Amino acid sequence: xxxxxxxxxxxxxxxxxxxxxxxxxxxxxxxxxxxxxxxxxxxxxxxxxxxxxxxxxxxxxxxxxxxxxxxxxxxxxxxxxxxxxxxxxxxxxxxxxxxxxxxxxxxxxxxxxxx
Amino acid sequence: xxxxxxxxxxxxxxxxxxxxxxxxxxxxxxxxxxxxxxxxxxxxxxxxxxxxxxxxxxxxxxxxxxxxxxxxxxxxxxxxxxxxxxxxxxxxxxxxxxxxxxxxxxxxxxxxxxxxxxxxxx
Numbered sequence: 404x405x406x407x408x409x410x411x412x413x414x415x416x417x418x419x420x421x422x423x424x425x426x427x428x429x430x431x432x433x434x435x436x437x438x439x440x441x442x443x444x445x446x447x448x449x450x451x452x453x454x455x456x457x458x459x460x461x462x463x464x465x466x467x468x469x470x471x472x473x474x475x476x477x478x479x480x481x482x483x484x485x486x487x488x489x490x491x492x493x494x495x496x497x498x499x500x501x502x503x504x505x506x507x508x509x510x511x512x513x514x515x516x517x518x
Numbered sequence: 519x520x521x522x523x524x525x526x527x528x529x530x531x532x533x534x535x536x537x538x539x540x541x542x543x544x545x546x547x548x549x550x551x552x553x554x555x556x557x558x559x560x561x562x563x564x565x566x567x568x569x570x571x572x573x574x575x576x577x578x579x580x581x582x583x584x585x586x587x588x589x590x591x592x593x594x595x596x597x598x599x600x601x602x603x604x605x606x607x608x609x610x611x612x613x614x615x616x617x618x619x620x621x622x623x624x625x626x627x628x629x630x631x632x633x634x635x636x637x638x639x640x
Contacts, residue, residue: 434626436627436628444632444633445607445630445631445632445633446562446607446628446630447630448627448628448629451627461627462519495561495562497628499626505550505567505569505611505613505626506552506564506567507552507564507626507628508564509554509561509562509563510561511560511561512561
């Protein structure tokens with residue numbers, strides 16, 4: 404199974420600023436995703452992080468607000484830009500392993516509070 | 519796109535009794551259905567999954583059933599214990615590696631249900 408870490412684990416930010424969240428996997432993975440989870444709610448997919456190309460965003464999420472990078476098969480970043488209090492949430496990355504495995508593993512999440 | 523509904527939103531059972539959580543999905547092309555358990559402040563953890571070519575799967579006290587015709591699947595936990603208390607999420611996905619459908623390659627995104635908060639009463 405893939406082991407996923409995220410940095411930072413939590414942060415408190417001022418509105419109008421940006422925060423970049425890093426996701427590191429301990430092995431090469433085929434797919435990486437970014438989710439948002441509001442307190443007490445389910446997980447909502449933000450985008451699929453594509454290695455070497457632009458991320459694929461879900462409806463309601465745009466690149467200008469949530470730029471994503473994936474420079475290689477083990478690392479991805481999500482930036483939350485021009486933050487507002489409505490962006491306060493938990494952001495989780497996930498990864499799907501090798502070609503013979505469908506299981507999606509999750510990182511520990513980044514808890515973001517925007518004041 | 520896929521839509522997954524989950525019921526109930528909260529469930530309380532006496533320790534030792536069984537718990538059942540049900541989900542329905544809308545996309546008949548979905549072929550992979552995992553269940554995740556999320557404890558407070560922790561990441562979602564996969565507890566069991568089922569593929570569309572199987573009707574039932576069991577792992578010790580946990581079982582999942584799938585009815586493709588009705589497009590619903592259920593999680594069954596028997597002999598519940600206090601450590602089973604958590605939020606449980608069902609999900610659905612189209613896994614291209616389970617089929618020879620190259621057009622879906624890379625479309626393994628999960629659509630989650632709304633979650634069930636399970637409380638085991640000692």
